[in-house]
Amino acid sequence: MKSQIQDHARSLRGSSLPALATAMIPLILLIFGAAKLDEFVAASFDRYHLRVMMDVGIAIVLAVSLNIVNGYTGQFSIGHAGFFAVGGYVSAALTYYVTMSVWGEAILIETPVSALWPFPHLPPVGAWIFVGAAILGGLVAAGAGYLVGLPSLRLRGDYLAIVTLGFGEICRVLLERSNPQFFDVDSMREATVADWLPLPLGSAQGFTDVPKYTSLFWVYAFVAVTLVFAYRLKQSATGRALLSIREDETAAQAMGVNVTLYKVRAFVFAAFFAGLAGALYAHQPGTILRPLDAGFMRSFDVIIIVVLGGMGSISGATLAAVLLTVMAEWLRDPTHVWYLALYIGLARVALTPRDNWRDLVVIGSSAVALESCRAAGLFALSFPLLSVQVTGYELVYATLLVVFCILRKDVLRGVLFVAGVVAFAELVRWLALKYPVVRFGPTEIPLRLGDYRMVIYALLLVSVMIFRPQGLLGLKEIWDFLPSRRHAPRTAAPRVSGR
Amino acid sequence: MMNSSQMFGRRRATAALLTAAAVLSVGVGWFSTARSALADDAGKPIVIGHYGSLTGAEATFGKSTSNGIKLAIKEFNAAGGLNGRPIELREYDTKGDPKEAGTVVTRLVASDKVTAVLGEVASSLSLAGAPICQEHGVPMITPSSTNPRVTKVGDMIFRVCFIDAFQGFACARFAADRNAKRVATLFDQSSAYSEGLARDFKRAITKLGGEVPSEQRYKAGDNDFTAQLVAIRGTNPDMIFIPGYYTDVGNIAIQARRLGITCPLLGGDGWDSDQLAKIGGEAIEGAFYSNHYAAQDETPKVQDFIRKYKAEFGDIPDGLAALGYDAAKLLFDAMKRAKSLEGKDLAAAIAATRDFDAVTGNVTIGPDRNAVKSAVIVQMKNGERTMVARVEPEQAKE
Amino acid sequence: MADLLQILTMAVTVGSLYALIALGYTMVYGILKFINFAHSDVVVLGAWGSFFFAAALLPRMGFGTPLPWWAGGMALLFAMALCGLTGFLIERFAYRPLRGAPRLNVLITAIGVSLFLQNAGQLQFTLVRGDDTAQPPAPALRLPFGTQPQRMPTLLPDQDLLVIGEGQSTARLGSLDVVIIATALALMVLLDLLVRRTKFGMAMRAVSFNTDSAALMGVPVNRVISMTFVLGAVLAAAAGFLYVLKFPTVQQTAHPTWVLVGLKAFVAAVVGGIGNLRGAVLGGFLIAFAEQFGESYLQKYLGSGLKDVYVFSALILVLLVRPTGILGSPLREKV
Known part of the structure; x- marks a missing residue:
């Protein structure tokens, strides 16, 4: 009996490559891709787009890591920002104080590792300090994850959630009560024990002047590690145990799954990667760490991404991280209502069941191409002939939509849909530009559409939840939409977190 | 395996890809040609950026600042702008989050x-924002960040308000002059402003021979201070220093008076708002706070500003609105004096500001790019803000 | 001694406010099994609604200062009506379409609704009747609320009813405290009677026990859920009104005050055993006692400013000893 099960398990594994290789090859490829991306982006985009891409990457790491607890295991954690802050603070303090005590000043250390080939091509010494600090930060966060996971011995569901929330809030208060930061090496040397304990993490002032090592390469290298780990974990025995806990905790227990052990493990893994995300954030140019980073508002941001992407779906979380981060930026500008409307239209087309993988690929690649053109300053002209201002890429988006609808042999509906989107977007934009707000009072300086950013964001969030409750991809991954997988047996029907 | 519909599907996908590529290339060819028709600078607006908390917990202060800036721009443009070039404002919301601040400042300097x-x-x-401005060589003026480290970021960063150390000293000096030896503090430990000011006040008052018998903390969002005030009451201080924002002070004052604490209250420039008298009511009567200017100042400048602001926004401006207004005005003044609008020249012009006649007092930009100006101590009397003392910047150096 | 009594008074006052809000959390949880994160924003609406009534509507209707004696009661009723309607609308348009969806989705929706209310409340339009050139200009009517904090008009004088001790060390029991405690207790008793003695209460309990069987027994489930939201919102309105009576600075809608009050009330509901009405009341008082006495008597050892830590430590301790809260029934696991 047992051997039969083992045989079956072996046959399920499918791949003939050794496990290490199946993990390492994509990892190496992805990290190589990150290096190339860094070069490409630095050459063709301005710093703002670079920055948004970094924010996206950090959001991906956070979302995919939270997915391990919320998505795979079905445990509801709302203290993820606590781990993020622990990782961020620990790594930042390490880089900052180590650099200061060795080099006398907390600056970027650009010394190459060694002059010998191939070392000059590797990142400089400082970057390796940063990586070491990030991993240590992740480990400390993982320790915190262990502590938070322990109560899951006794607590279930929402009660566990509240404990994680409490953890984040307690982290915040402890950080607020830390000592002031040392800003030069002398004050650090002269410091007494009372200055070191509680740790000099800057209290409410925040922890500043951390050497800014985070580059697009590091962000996406860490994204690669996280994605590969999350994917491999999902395929592993541990991952299946986690999924079984999500589907039915009691049944899993009955089948001999050590529920507490696996829950704690899920917390530890998730916390480790959240810590890495914190480290990336702490070393990013133009940020500072604050105790509020441990507060629950940041946790909510991540939960929103995970739920929007589809519980347990790695590619879903990634996609949602990209969409939400970019959308929040678009909403700053009334002219971007266009993109928003078009993107909603494209997403709607893409998410209808037929042919959606091709649409996704085409939309994705053309969106990237168009955005690159836009960032590079191509077709920055408007049509003087039309009364409305339509810029080139907007037109291209609209054309794409029409093409899809024609291909779908659904011309009438397609045209109506496009016309509707265009009319709506134009109406909103026209209203926004012409009558920034319906004015009643003595105020002469009107509100702009950008002022409604958070209101629109909230409404979009609610409508997505209502109209697509399973998230963008549901329990599936992007590649599950490929035709070769189309008829493959699906995993069990979705039953997410709680009943 | 491969049925006809799938083959058809593949052909369609190829068609879609081709169409997309064609549209793209046509688009590139078409639109990129027409880029050359760029007008020259004359009459084109000068774009300046503002980043602030227009939503979220800090929106009270961000909105005020934003209103002040908008008013200044409106006046400047009405007066003809800079040699006929109007000022245009690009304003982004930070939600009170440094992450967003970094992103929008990058957008302002790199994209806009x-x-x-x-x-x-x-x-x-x-x-979070200053290093980005510094790196891109774009001058930044903060209206009301009091942490000394902000301007230490580099030679592009300026401020038009006090730093914590000076204001802490001014308050301590005033307390000492009033013979208040024992001054308890009650501050918001989650606010960098409040915490920094409390720390510098303690340092200053200890130097002046006073003491802090009780140091009480609260957290943004606390409205009930009974426990802290009861502890302060037990130490029987001569004065209580409350370096918070006016949004919190009302409740603190009311509860302190209810608890029978009669000693005077003292605060920082975060108290400055017309709302304070309303929010605090009778409880705030007789309280002192340090400020950049006295709103009841007879100078027509202050009254004029208040009148215009009220006409524009329907509110009486708070200190943050005045500082935002002044920061913008100072910038325009520097633009007029600057050799060119290049970052370096503009920064040099800002640094050369001497005795700029602002709503919040005469501003001189000091060598470390901080505003050097005197602090006034204001007392609330019959709901009006009356100046009772002035502390000069030279005094702090002793 | 006087200090102790003073802290005790405050703990009871604040505790009854927490309890009122916690009831709303616990009722929704009992029926729909999800955390209604938008509840604290309904409290805000109650506070601002009553402010709007007392400071803007009444003066426009010709009742200037001093406000008439019935202003307090009317403001409370106005806030209750406003919040009840809002609660109904939120349930109808945001939560009902998600009936049967995973709970996490409903939770995100709740966060979305909360974000919406917070940010919509920060926008400001000013309505002016007639032309704005009239002298003196008609008092502006502001909609919704804006980002400036406002002062709640004095609806009730806070007179000392009882003073114990002398000089600097006195404990005072103000009329405001008594009104708050009495109103809160009255509402709680009414709710308890409603739930335990009326047919509607029976329906509520049935839905909370098992939605499907309740539906089979002819209970109009949707109507009961709607009414539960309305009830929770009405209690929240009362809490918001009483809160700004006690702490008269009406903070802007996204101010941490509201988040914090909501969070603590929610913790109170969990401590008492979420889904249990009496538990919520008990939890409310327990949390208030923990933060008040912790802040007063532990600050010698730990320093001040740790209210949140006491609250969350109390929560974790209670949950470790009783995983479903003090009065919560043990979780039934169905296989």
């Missing part, structure tokens, strides 16, 4: 290519 940046109220957000 603004001439100068104004912002942020909170020091922690200014600290």
Whole structure:
């Protein structure tokens, strides 16, 4: 009996490559891709787009890591920002104080590792300090994850959630009560024990002047590690145990799954990667760490991404991280209502069941191409002939939509849909530009559409939840939409977190 | 395996890809040709940026600052702008989050290519934005970040308000002059402003021979201070220093008076708002706070500003609105004096500001790019703000 | 001694406010099994609604200062009506379409609704009747609320009813405290009677026990859920009104005050055993006692400013000893 099960398990594994290789090859490829991306982006985009891409990457790491607890295991954690802050603070303090005590000043250390080939091509010494600090930060966060996971011995569901929330809030208060930061090496040397304990993490002032090592390469290298780990974990025995806990905790227990052990493990893994995300954030140019980073508002941001992407779906979380981060930026500008409307239209087309993988690929690649053109300053002209201002890429988006609808042999509906989107977007934009707000009072300086950013964001969030409750991809991954997988047996029907 | 519909599907996908590629290339060819028709600079607006907390918990302060800036721009443009070039404001919301501050400042300097940046109220957000402005060589003036580290970021970063150390000293000096030896503090431990000011006040008052018998903390969002005030009451202080924002002070004052605490209250420039008298009511009567200017100042400048602001926004401006207004005005003044609108020249012009006649007092930009100006101590009398003392910047150096 | 009594008074006052809000959390949880994160924003609406009534509507109707004696009661009723309607609308348009969806989705929706209310409340339009050139200009009517904090008009004088001790060390029991405690207790008793003695209460309990069987027994489930939201919102309105009576600075809608009050009330509901009405009341008082006495008597050892830590430590301790809260029934696991 047992051997039969083992045989079956072996046959399920499918791949003939050794496990290490199946993990390492994509990892190496992805990290190589990150290096190339860094070069490409630095050459063709301005710093703002670079920055948004970094924010996206950090959001991906956070979302995919939270997915391990919320998505795979079905445990509801709302203290993820606590781990993020622990990782961020620990790594930042390490880089900052180590650099200061060795080099006398907390600056970027650009010394190459060694002059010998191939070392000059590797990142400089400082970057390796940063990586070491990030991993240590992740480990400390993982320790915190262990502590938070322990109560899951006794607590279930929402009660566990509240404990994680409490953890984040307690982290915040402890950080607020830390000592002031040392800003030069002398004050650090002269410091007494009372200055070191509680740790000099800057209290409410925040922890500043951390050497800014985070580059697009590091962000996406860490994204690669996280994605590969999350994917491999999902395929592993541990991952299946986690999924079984999500589907039915009691049944899993009955089948001999050590529920507490696996829950704690899920917390530890998730916390480790959240810590890495914190480290990336702490070393990013133009940020500072604050105790509020441990507060629950940041946790909510991540939960929103995970739920929007589809519980347990790695590619879903990634996609949602990209969409939400970019959308929040678009909403700053009334002219971007266009993109928003078009993107909603494209997403709607893409998410209808037929042919959606091709649409996704085409939309994705053309969106990237168009955005690159836009960032590079191509077709920055408007049509003087039309009364409305339509810029080139907007037109291209609209054309794409029409093409899809024609291909779908659904011309009438397609045209109506496009016309509707265009009319709506134009109406909103026209209203926004012409009558920034319906004015009643003595105020002469009107509100702009950008002022409604958070209101629109909230409404979009609610409508997505209502109209697509399973998230963008549901329990599936992007590649599950490929035709070769189309008829493959699906995993069990979705039953997410709680009943 | 491969049925006809799938083959058809593949052909369709190829068609879609081709169409997309064709449209793209046509688009590139078509639109990129027409880029050359760029007008020259004359009459084109000068774009300046502002980043602030227009939503979220800090929106009270961000909105005020934003209103002040908008008023200044409106006046400047009405007066003809800079040699006929109007000022255009690009304003982005930070939600009070340093992450967003970093992103929007990058957008302002790298994407929108603004001439100068104004912002942020909170020091922690200014600290996120300042290095980016410094790196891109775009001057930044913060209206009200009091943390000394903000301007230490580099030679492009300026401020028009006090730093914590000076204001802490001014308050301590005033307390000492009033023979208040024992001054308890009650501050918001989650606010960098409040915490920094409390720390510098303690340092200053200890130097002046006073003491802090009780140091009480609260957290943004606390409205009930009974436990802290009962502890303060037990030490029977001569004065209580409350370096918070006016939004919190009302409740503190009311509860202190209810608890029978009669000693005077003392605060910082975060108290400055017309709302304070309303929010605090009778409880705030007789309280002191340090400020940049006295709103009841007879100078027509202050009255004029208040009148215009009220006509524009329907509110009486608070201190943050005045500082935002002044930061913008100072920037325009520097633009007029600057050799060109290049970052370096503009920064040099800002640094050369001497005795600029602002609503919040005469501003001189000191060698470390901080505003050097005197502090006034204001007392609340019959709901009006009356000046009772003045502390000069030279006094702090002793 | 006087200090102790003073802290005790405050703990009871604040505790009754927490309890009122916690009831709303616990009722929704009992029926729909999800955390209604938008509840604290309904409290805000109650506070601002009553402010709007007392400071803007009444003066426009010709009742200037001093406000008439019935202003307090009317403001409370106005806030209750406003919040009840809002609660109904939120349930109808945001939560009902998600009936049967995973709970996490409903939770995100709740966060979305909360974000919406917070940010919509920060926008400001000013309505002016007639032309704005009239002298003196008609008092502006502001909609919704804006980002400036406002002062709640004095609806009730806070007179000392009881003073114990002398000089600097006195404990005072103000009329405001008594009104708050009495109103809160009255509402709680009414709710308890409603739930335990009326047919509607029976329906509520049935839905909370098992939605499907309740539906089979002819209970109009949707109507009961709607009414539960309305009830929770009405209690929240009362809490918001009483809160700004006690702490008269009406903070802007996204101010941490509201988040914090909501969070603590929610913790109170969990401590008492979420889904249990009496538990919520008990939890409310327990949390208030923990933060008040912790802040007063532990600050010698730990320093001040740790209210949140006491609250969350109390929560974790209670949950470790009783995983479903003090009065919560043990979780039934169905296989």
